[in-house]
Amino acid sequence: MTTYITERIAIDPDICNGKPIIRGMRITVQTVLEFLFAGTTRDELLYQYPALENEDIDACFEFTIEMMNRNYFIKDIKHVA
Template sequence: MEPLLDRITVDPTICHGKPTIRGSRLMVATILELLSAGMTHEELIADYPTLQEEDIRSCLVYATRLANFQFVPYNKAA
């Protein structure tokens, strides 16, 4: 699963630092929104010719990692 995450980049100078597909300005959030709206992988690739199946899967892996993130509250000592 890790090699798929290499396809996701975060650069503060591109898309305000939002996660994007490597080598593009296509944001991970955009892919996830389109998938959740019901677009198929085939439709996404047809609409974005530079997009590859592995890019779509990398977005799903990224989202899974975020969903599994656990916030640990920090209590500042008095």
């Protein structure tokens, strides 16, 4: 079952191992951000992924910013030998 986090970002345990995806497609938020971080321009990315829309890229940034607004805790895991 697909759960939409925003209008464009969804999580579906049956698609891409449950990673956040764009509009139910097999394009992950991580993939989009990695391409952009590596220097791919928006235009190049939209050309490589014709189903992707400019607003999808914006949604990836918005999603990432929202994730950074959350509190995270690091658990100490004890290893049993």
